[in-house]
Amino acid sequence: MTRAVDVVVIGAGVAGLSTALGLAATREVLLLSAGDGSTPWAQGGVAAAYGEDDPLDHLLDTDVAGAGFCDPRNVRALVEEGPQRLAELIAQGARFDRNADGSLSRTLEGGHGHPRIVHAGGDATGAEVHRALRSAVQLAGVQTITGRTVGLIQSDTGRIGGVLVEAGGQISQIDARAVVLATGGIGNAYLASTNPSTVCGDGIALALRAGASLVDMEFVQFHPTALFTGETSGQLPLVTEAVRGEGAVLRDIHGRRIMAGRHPRADLAPRDIVAREIEATMRRDGSDHVWLDATAIAPDVLRQRFPTVLASCARIGVDLLSEQIPIAPAEHFLCGGIRTDRNGATDVPGLYAAGEVAATGVHGANRLASNSLLEGLVFGRRVATALTLDLPPTVQGRSHEVALGHDREPERIRAILTKYAGIRRDGAGLNAAGEELEALGNGPLATVARSVIEAATARQESRGCHWRSDYPRSDERWNEHVVVRLDEEDRPTARHLQRAATR
CATH class of the missing domain: 3.50.50.60 (FAD/NAD(P)-binding domain)
Structure with a gap:
């Protein structure tokens, strides 16, 4: 029809x-x-x-x-x-x-x-x-x-x-x-995300197959405070940073403030900074979560402002009003x-x-x-x-289909992207990811994952939510945007740098 x-x-x-x-x-x-x-x-x-x-x-x-x-x-x-x-x-x-x-x-x-x-x-x-x-x-x-x-x-x-x-x-x-x-x-290109399962990068894969360019694919933001439920995949409940806006603070598993002295705005620093500090704290302590302490906020404020967060915490047996809640970053x-x-x-x-x-x-x-x-x-x-x-003219003449396709091993693709292109990245891991993804075809999820890896590999510096431990500082030589397109074999490739992200 x-x-x-x-x-x-x-x-x-x-x-x-x-x-x-x-x-x-x-x-x-x-x-x-x-x-x-x-x-x-x-x-x-x-x-x-x-x-x-x-x-x-x-x-x-x-x-x-x-x-x-x-x-x-x-x-x-x-x-x-x-x-x-x-x-x-x-x-x-x-x-x-x-x-x-x-x-x-x-x-x-x-x-x-x-x-x-x-x-x-x-x-x-x-x-x-x-x-x-x-x-x-x-x-x-x-x-x-x-x-x-x-x-x-x-x-x-x-x-x-x-x-x-x-x-x-x-x-x-x-x-x-x-x-x-x-x-x-591209939320569900990763194992754990705050996004629902329908958000997985299909539109990006379609655009690439039609000949469009991608830009800034290395900048994947991880929310600092997803509720740690014990699950390592799927959609995780979000704990809005407005909780910190009302006065909640982040603590490590020993009860020490994580953001004190780390940034002028402490717990209200930009998300990339807070997520990196939490990741470093978890790695240092060998923990799979840290704590968000909202117990200093008046209970009436918490009930009125954060009913969704209260309900999410209650589902895992935690009382936001009187207990610290476990959180960890998620895509x-x-x-x-x-x-x-x-x-x-x-x-x-x-x-x-x-x-x-x-x-x-x-x-x-x-x-x-x-x-x-x-x-x-x-x-x-x-x-x-x-x-x-100004509506474009009606297409005339012959046309063809640009099909989305299917992925053979979607869970493996998600695991690769999660392992190598999370908050902390390095060249060796990104190269390993590229090699592992090479064997998984050109399905939409694989195309999205390879686009992220290509862009992250190309940007040899740390900037915003792209942090490479082997290039831990920003570099003025990278004050340009990585552009990804499909090559002749339908593989995402970081072909060149563009001065502006938008035309």
């Missing part, structure tokens, strides 16, 4: 929903989804600088967290357009937490110099943002199909002209003048992705990307807390605006 629409949006997280909603009034848009993505799991909130908080201060905090590697134009768009997108979300029915005087409640998170994190349901912001956008998309009459995208339709001239989707055991073709990838990051967010311009266009005609799958450059080498939902809102709308103003 074949049908045709103006635009296909793949992914039902904040970026995909924002894109579809922005297009609904002017274009026939179809939303494809294999799940809700990572958005409903986001706990912290939406970072927004307004009122007495200057957006330029938000820009500075973003750039500092990103190790000076952010795209300044796109960060400016993020911080200046963010409050507008937040206001629109509220107008669409999103219910954020408010103070007694009716003002939005804002809290502090790691890397921020001002309390600017707007939250909902205490620590259930992502779920509320997703609910509000889903409702708005339904009211706008956007067509939605639940299924897995298994391929792209590409003309012989290289232009994308549609998708192949598997739903109900059948594969259908949907022709479109533009396809928007909003498929999230969380991809700071790089598909190379795009300011409006989400990739270097493949007709193919766009938004959200975590896209490398907008706003995160640099390490994402600032609560900038992810914000990025989806801002750049999802930017893609929608671009496609409202």
Whole structure:
């Protein structure tokens, strides 16, 4: 069965929903989804600088967290357009937490110099943002199909002209003048992640096969505080750093403060710094976790602000109100992705990307807390605006399928990436990973894993959330971006360096 629409949006997280909603009034848009993505799991909130908080201060905090590697134009768009997108979300029915005087409640998170994190349901912001956008998309009459995208339709001239989707055991073709990838990051390319199982890098693999470039794939962020449940694989509960924003501190297994004296902001240092200190502490002590101590926070505050964290702790028999809780870092967010311009266009005609799958450059080498939902809102709308103003022409002539394919040994691939490309990396391990992955084919997960390994091998320095023990310092010679493309044998290869992450 074949049908045709103006635009296909793949992914039902904040970026995909924002894109579809922005297009609904002017274009026939179809939303494809294999799940809700990572958005409903986001706990912290939406970072927004307004009122007495200057957006330029938000820009500075973003750039500092990103190790000076952010795209300044796109960060400016993020911080200046963010409050507008937040206001629109509220107008669409999103219910954020408010103070007694009716003002939005804002809290502090790691890397921020001002309390600017707007939250909902205490620590259930992502779920509320997703609910509000889903409702708005339904009211706008956007067509939605639940299924897995298994391929792209590409003309012989290289232009994308549609998708192949598997739903109900059948594969259908949907022709479109533009396809928007909003498929999230690469969480389940690792054994343990804070992301749901549907987030595994399929969009990145599809884009590569269609001829797109990736950038900054070495910058994989590990959240410092995933709840340590004893499980070593699958989705782990997140413990939002807003808990530390309210006063919780990190301790080693002997009860000593981990971050004291390690950074001017101590437990509220940027995520890459905190994750590295925790990893080093665990390695030093031979432990599989450290402690997060929130017992100094008033119980009423914990109950009101962190019901999700309370419930997660209770499921493993720990009382957040009176006990320290076990935590360990886990894969969380991809700071790089598909190379795009300011409006989400990739270097493949007709193919766009938004959200975590896209490398907008706003995160640099390490994402600032609560900038992810914000990025989806801002750049999802930017893609929608671009496609409202100028929709690509219909594909003419012959076309072929760009198939996603399958992996033979997905668990082995995850184990390799986890072992060699986690928080701590070195050249010998990365080379070993490349050799082991070579034998595992060109399936989507293997392609994603090899892209990370190629980029991490190429960057012979430490910067942001890419830390190599054999090159432990930043090097000005690497003030450029590693670009990954497929070679003639369909293998991801770090071909060259590009001065800017976005065009």
